[in-house]
Amino acid sequence: MFHKKRNRWHLIKGQEPTEMDKKILFYQNKGHLVPTRELIKTPEQIEGIRKSGIVNTGVLDLVASEIHAGMSTADIDKLVYDYTVAHNAIPACLGYEGFPKSCCVSINEVVCHGIPNECEILEEGDIVNVDCTTILDGYYADASRMFIIGQTTPEKEKLVRVAKECLEIGMQTAKPYSFVGDLGNAIAKHAHKNGFSVVRDLCGHGVGLQFHEEPNVEHYGKKGTGMLLVPGMVFTIEPMINMGTWEVFIDEEDGWTVVTEDELPSAQWEHTFVMTDHGLEILTY
Numbered sequence: 001m002f003h004k005k006r007n008r009w010h011l012i013k014g015q016e017p018t019e020m021d022k023k024i025l026f027y028q029n030k031g032h033l034v035p036t037r038e039l040i041k042t043p044e045q046i047e048g049i050r051k052s053g054i055v056n057t058g059v060l061d062l063v064a065s066e067i068h069a070g071m072s073t074a075d076i077d078k079l080v081y082d083y084t085v086a087h088n089a090i091p092a093c094l095g096y097e098g099f100p101k102s103c104c105v106s107i108n109e110v111v112c113h114g115i116p117n118e119c120e121i122l123e124e125g126d127i128v129n130v131d132c133t134t135i136l137d138g139y140y141a142d143a144s145r146m147f148i149i150g151q152t153t154p155e156k157e158k159l160v161r162v163a164k165e166c167l168e169i170g171m172q173t174a175k176p177y178s179f180v181g182d183l184g185n186a187i188a189k190h191a192h193k194n195g196f197s198v199v200r201d202l203c204g205h206g207v208g209l210q211f212h213e214e215p216n217v218e219h220y221g222k223k224g225t226g227m228l229l230v231p232g233m234v235f236t237i238e239p240m241i242n243m244g245t246w247e248v249f250i251d252e253e254d255g256w257t258v259v260t261e262d263e264l265p266s267a268q269w270e271h272t273f274v275m276t277d278h279g280l281e282i283l284t285y
C-alpha cells in the first residue's frame with residue numbers, strides 16, 4: 001500500500017538539528033526508508049492513544065469473560081458495540097470501507113476480517129480471533145486476541161501459543177533505530193522453527209490518528225529493510241500464523257473474510273505499541 005513512496009526527513013528551519021534529526025538523516029543518507037515527521041506522535045497524542053487503548057482493553061476483557069460455546073459471533077459484536085459506545089468511544093470497524101460490524105471475529109481457518117453473523121455459532125474446540133479497534137476523542141487503538149472455546153486439539157493449542165510468542169518476539173526485537181524488517185525476520189524465524197507459516201498478504205500498520213497509517217509492518221522479511229523505527233512512532237504488530245500454507249484468499253461473496261488456501265487453521269494476536277527510547281511500550285494492555 002505504501003512501500004513505493006519515498007519519505008524525506010527535513011530539518012526545521014532556524015533550529016539546530018537534534019540527536020534524533022542526525023540519526024534519521026544518517027540512515028536516510030544510507031538509502032533507508034525513514035518516517036516523516038507526522039509519524040512521530042507528540043506526548044499529547046500518545047496520551048490520547050493510550051486512553052483509547054484503555055477502552056479497547058476493556059472491550060477485549062469483556063469478550064474474554066463472556067465468550068463461550070453456543071453464542072453467535074453477532075453476540076460478540078453486540079458486546080463490543082455496547083461497551084464501546086457506553087465509554088463514549090466509537091468502534092472503528094463499523095462502516096470502515098463498508099465493513100458492516102463493530103469488530104472482526106475469525107474462527108479456525110479464517111485468518112482475519114471475519115464478519116460477525118447471527119448464524120455463526122461458536123463450538124467446542126474452535127480457536128477464535130476477536131479484533132477490535134477503538135476511536136476515543138479521535139485517537140485509534142487496535143488489538144486482537146485469540147480465545148480457545150473449551151478444549152481444542154494440541155496442534156491448535158500450539159498454533160495459538162506460537163502466534164502469541166511471535167507477537168512477543170516482534171515486540172522485543174523492535175528497538176529504537178531498528179528496522180521493520182528486523183522484527184519481521186525474527187517473527188518468521190520463530191514461526192518456521194515451529195513448523196508454521198506467516199501470512200504475507202496482510203500486515204501490521206502505523207495507527208493513532210487514523211486506522212491505518214505508515215509504515216507497513218510485515219511479519220517476515222530481511223533484517224535492515226523496511227522503515228526505520230524512531231521513538232514516538234505508534235504502530236501495530238499483528239502476526240497471522242498458519243498451520244499449513246501461508247497463502248490466503250478472500251471470500252468472494254462478502255469481499256472481506258480472509259481464509260487460508262488449504263483451510264487449515266490460523267491464529268493472530270495484535271497490540272498497539274509506542275516506540276520509546278528503550279523499546280516498545282504496549283498501549284493496549
Ligand code: MF3
Pocket residue numbers: 092093094096097099103104113131132133142238256270
Ligand atoms: N483491525 C484490523 C487490523 O488489525 C482491521 C479490520 S478492518 C475491518 O488492522 F474493516 F475489517 F474492520
Ligand code: CO
Pocket residue numbers: 142204205236238270
Ligand atoms: Co491492526
Ligand code: CO
Pocket residue numbers: 131132133142143144238270
Ligand atoms: Co486489528
